Amino acid sequence: MQSTDYATPHSLPGRMLSLLVAALLLLPMMAFAGGRLLDERDLARAIKQEADYQLLDARSAGARQLAPLAFSKHYEKDMRIDRGTVFVVADSDEEALAVARSIPAATDRRVFAVKGGADAWKSAQSELPSAIAPTGFVVPKGTCDLGKPALTFDAETKGKPGKAVLEPINK
DSSP, X not given: OOOOOSSOTTSHHHHHHHHHHHHHHHHHHHHHSSOEEEOHHXXXXXXXXXXXXXXXXXXXXXXXXXXXXXXEEEOOTTOOOOSEEEEEEOXXXXXXXXXXXXXXXXXXXXXXXXXXXXXXHHHHHHTSOOOOOOSOOOOOTTOSOSSSOSEEEEOOBTTBOOEEEEOOSOO
């Protein structure tokens, strides 16, 4: 009886199978590696989907001083990069891509370069809802003096807006 060896490492199908397995193992790491350039629309969508992110500011010192980005970290080559979503802002798109690509790949890290730099970041931030309208007001216990209140607040009732009335304390 003759045996057929289909997948030995020395046969052509065996080598192709080995390359396929290696590619499938490396593909997820390459997909999470930095290098994707997001425009304002895609950036706003990514920020909405992931509220917990790290913003790396790789711009020059002058640009950082002239237009600081809230909650950003100044990028340095050997700095600790968090897991999760990371956005990179630089002076040019090419610099942002280079920084994003220099960040080590990890399966639980997604790194994006911001196309358009700080202006695009601020524009994408302005598209996000800034705050939720309050439905009531609570005065913490022990913060008010006894007697007539200085400020009264009537909450919204039946779709009509509430009102606040400031009255003088010393009458």
